Amino acid sequence: MDFETRVMHSGIQEDATTGAINVPIYQTSTYHQQTLGGDAQYEYTRGENPSRFAVESVIAALEQGQAGFAFSSGMAAIHATMGLLQSGDHIVMANDVYGGTFRLVEKILKPLGITATMVDMADINIVSQAIEPATKMLYLESPSNPLLHVFDIKALSQLAHQHQLMMVVDNTFASPYNQTPITIGADIVIHSGTKYLGGHGDLLAGFVVVNSQKLADRIKFIQMSTGAVLSPQDSYLMQRSIKTLAVRMAKHNQNALELVAYLEQEVKVGRIYFPGLIDTADYEIAKTQMHGFGGMISIELQSGLDTKRFVEQLKIFKLAESLGGVESLIEVPAVMTHASIPRAIRIENGITDELIRISVGIESSQDLIRDMQQAFAGI
Ligand SMILES: Cc1ncc(COP(=O)(O)O)c(C=O)c1O
Missing domain, CATH: 3.40.640.10 (Type I PLP-dependent aspartate aminotransferase-like (Major domain))
Structure with a gap:
């Protein structure tokens, strides 16, 4: 089955x-x-x-x-x-x-x-x-x-x-x-x-x-x-x-792919972390052991841009801990989910103060992209 x-x-x-x-x-x-x-x-x-x-x-x-x-x-x-x-x-x-x-x-x-x-x-x-x-x-x-x-x-x-x-x-x-x-x-x-x-x-x-x-x-x-x-x-x-995991995950996977495609050409994005990014070591392994790349994306903005202002300006993406829900969420691990890791260890492991983690929900991908566009326009 x-x-x-x-x-x-x-x-x-x-x-x-x-x-x-x-x-x-x-x-x-x-x-x-x-x-x-x-x-x-x-x-x-x-x-x-x-x-x-x-x-x-x-x-x-x-x-x-x-x-x-x-x-x-x-x-x-x-x-x-x-x-x-x-x-x-x-x-x-x-x-x-x-x-x-x-x-x-x-x-x-x-x-x-x-x-x-x-x-x-x-x-x-x-x-x-x-x-x-x-x-x-x-x-x-x-x-x-x-x-x-x-x-x-x-x-x-x-x-x-x-x-x-x-x-x-x-x-x-x-x-x-x-x-x-x-x-x-x-x-x-x-x-x-x-x-x-x-x-x-x-x-x-x-x-x-x-x-x-x-x-x-x-x-x-x-x-x-x-x-x-x-x-x-x-x-x-x-x-x-x-019972709805399959339909939700299919949409999470698809929305994340579409959002990453947008983020890749957004000039204010400095770095993207996503298992489906072609030509990365992660992708080479992911394609052998995963059926889809999931709905999670992490990014860093171009240096000098205001991370706090960006995450606060989003309207559909809610600034909140947790992930994997139908609603899109965004958070800054250094201050939120990973604050319990001492800063020196965090930085050594690559979790910068500016890292932003995105949980892509199952809303319209176009609305999610438009929300990002308006937040980027404001920084
Ligand atoms: C990968 C991972 N494992 C475990 C946990 C802990 O789960 P819970 O918050 O349900 O206790 C989390 C929570 O964010 C998580 O992201």
Whole structure:
């Protein structure tokens, strides 16, 4: 079946008891157990809930994994994945990741004795050299946030497995419509479901999808023990949102291509970061592992131009954190999503104070271009 069909028909998509074509919101914290000490399938919602199980089965199917787990946010999903590690373990992580992921590593994991080396994953030799005897995990985002770099998931997975490391890919920016990392070697896929999967800027969610029963058992145990599960209401909303993922992503992909074509000839733009830019290293990898380039673009204006004034003058693009929703958003990572990374490290990794990150929505591409034109005219 094609992806457009699978978003609506794979996993659990209807109610087994009534045949309702939408899985109901099982708004319950607990379940009546018929016998004391029996092995009831449902005991307590932190462990089991049919609304959550349904959306978990859908994301597992879309990512082609063994099992999926739904969390209350992307950060909760990442934190649960890091629960696979112990004090003394080491991570090799891409140096271009969401600021919150960096903060989790620096401020929560480090004090617990779990360390990380942040490297440029574009160079496999650098990645290889960063692997230590204590390394247990290789972790990256592709495309990355906010520089939209694309890393060779297949080659990096092979390297990880040569060293018995878990290969973890945060697939938030691509969504399973554009890329399925497990099919090219990843062991674990993470999502901030808040973004393309939710798609409407109205819910916070996270997912972990794994490629083996062993990892599924471990993540399930961590999910149930730490408790940051997706609520029944939000599970329902997420499942409803995923049904339109294919049509939304097709439009995000198309709008971004059209906007980039405009930005390429806009004289006030200094630099563009986008996986679909022909003749870049990112493009060469993207065309082998992605079906579309996604709706995220980052730019820098020509030097001397006023970034603040530009982003404030836009009317359709709203100045806001987050991404992947139907509405177009714009932000400045240095001040907003990546402010938790110390400036020196940010600059070293290429995230300048002037970098602008654009989440292209599904409005008319012509209106989006006109909005940019009027904002450029005003600086
Ligand atoms: C790539 C990526 N991963 C994870 C997260 C964290 O997700 P959440 O905000 O749902 O906790 C974000 C948030 O922006 C993100 O961009």
